Amino acid sequence: MTHPFLDLPPLSAARFASVEDRVARLLGTEQDVVIMQGEALLPLEGAIRGTAGPGSTALNVITGPYGQTFGNWLRDCGATVIDLAVPFHTAVSAEQVRKAFAEHPEIDFVSLVHAEAATGNTNPVAEIGEVVRERGALFYVDAVASVGAEPVLVDAWGVDLCVIGAQKAMGGPAGVSAVSVSARAWARMTANPAAPRRSYLSLLDWKERWLDGGRKVLPHAPAQLEMLALEACLDRIEAQGLEAVMGRHRTAAAATRAGAQALGGGLEPYVHDAREAAPVATTLRTPAGVVASGLVARALAADPALPLAAGGGALAKEMIRVNHYGPDATPETVQGCLAALGAALAEQGLTVDPEGARRAAENAWH
Numbered sequence: 574m575t576h577p578f579l580d581l582p583p584l585s586a587a588r589f590a591s592v593e594d595r596v597a598r599l600l601g602t603e604q605d606v607v608i609m610q611g612e613a614l615l616p617l618e619g620a621i622r623g624t625a626g627p628g629s630t631a632l633n634v635i636t637g638p639y640g641q642t643f644g645n646w647l648r649d650c651g652a653t654v655i656d657l658a659v660p661f662h663t664a665v666s667a668e669q670v671r672k673a674f675a676e677h678p679e680i681d682f683v684s685l686v687h688a689e690a691a692t693g694n695t696n697p698v699a700e701i702g703e704v705v706r707e708r709g710a711l712f713y714v715d716a717v718a719s720v721g722a723e724p725v726l727v728d729a730w731g732v733d734l735c736v737i738g739a740q741k742a743m744g745g746p747a748g749v750s751a752v753s754v755s756a757r758a759w760a761r762m763t764a765n766p767a768a769p770r771r772s773y774l775s776l777l778d779w780k781e782r783w784l785d786g787g788r789k790v791l792p793h794a795p796a797q798l799e800m801l802a803l804e805a806c807l808d809r810i811e812a813q814g815l816e817a818v819m820g821r822h823r824t825a826a827a828a829t830r831a832g833a834q835a836l837g838g839g840l841e842p843y844v845h846d847a848r849e850a851a852p853v854a855t856t857l858r859t860p861a862g863v864v865a866s867g868l869v870a871r872a873l874a875a876d877p878a879l880p881l882a883a884g885g886g887a888l889a890k891e892m893i894r895v896n897h898y899g900p901d902a903t904p905e906t907v908q909g910c911l912a913a914l915g916a917a918l919a920e921q922g923l924t925v926d927p928e929g930a931r932r933a934a935e936n937a938w939h
């Protein structure tokens with residue numbers, strides 16, 4: 574008997590290229606899109622190591638944990654790094670980026686995370702892109718947590734390197750990822766003697782061995798199962814319509830926010846301004862004296878399938894993450910999370926209004 578995962582025909586170059594084309598459409602770009610055979614950290618690191626070097630000055634925006642990682646890679650490449658860190662309860666503004674350019678006109682690279690699943694904020698990429706373009710710097714954006722949850726418009730926003738992964742709002746696999754690369758970004762990489770070459774991190778290898786040859790022969794055996802899963806994930810998004818998928822995430826975020834506010838018990842949205850809250854995931858601040866990781870553990874004891882987590886590192890004390898993305902961007906999951914959090918708060922002796930929370934969340938879906 575043939576096994577559905579094991580006895581597969583080879584994945585053709587044409588099929589691989591067609592998945593790339595569909596990702597390009599999803600991102601609204603005519604740029605080259607390279608599908609990388611690994612989790613999103615592969616193109617995130619490869620794109621930085623390909624374009625940054627001792628001659629460059631990078632403005633690294635930190636609105637969550639990934640920004641910190643990018644700064645470390647940039648420094649490791651020998652770039653001069655200017656960190657622009659903003660508190661995790663807010664987004665960065667285009668004005669702050671403009672000010673950084675005024676203070677450091679030598680900035681030639683900007684790294685930014687679009688939406689932060691880890692801290693629950695989303696940054697105004699379109700407005701920041703305008704500033705970056707005016708200054709002629711290269712614009713690198715991590716859209717792993719935004720793609721599928723909110724618009725990602727690579728060409729309209731002037732993004733030079735846009736990295737996505739399928740494992741968040743796209744509801745797909747984590748083992749493959751993609752990056753769009755502008756002509757300017759290719760030129761920067763080609764001119765960078767330190768850019769990875771003949772390396773798994775190398776985007777230039779994909780350019781030379783795949784794109785420049787007209788995508789006829791794959792440079793190595795593709796991660797076949799992940800490619801098929803990504804293709805299936807695109808099928809599903811295209812069938813449902815990207816607008817509908819994004820709408821589901823937007824509503825899940827609004828419902829979670831409204832529900833948490835109505836629940837009371839001292840729980841509050843972590844991101845102050847709703848316009849800066851990411852559609853992909855909602856973060857909540859626990860009241861003084863309630864440790865977030867403990868509260869999440871109680872809620873998960875009641876229902877281990879709920880997409881609840883405490884914040885990472887020091888945030889585990891005060892931040893709850895409701896990861897309502899992909900298959901979890903539904904009214905049932907949001908209601909389940911609110912009910913479990915309400916019960917956990919009540920167990921700690923706090924006064925909550927679970928029925929009010931349920932109604933507030935329900936209203937958001939209508």
Ligand SMILES: *Cc1c(COP(=O)(O)O)cnc(C)c1O
Nearest residue numbers: 613639686688689690715717718
């Ligand atoms: C999830 C995510 C990634 C991918 O990293 P993992 O730690 O493997 O999940 C990268 N960037 C952002 C902004 C993410 O939310």
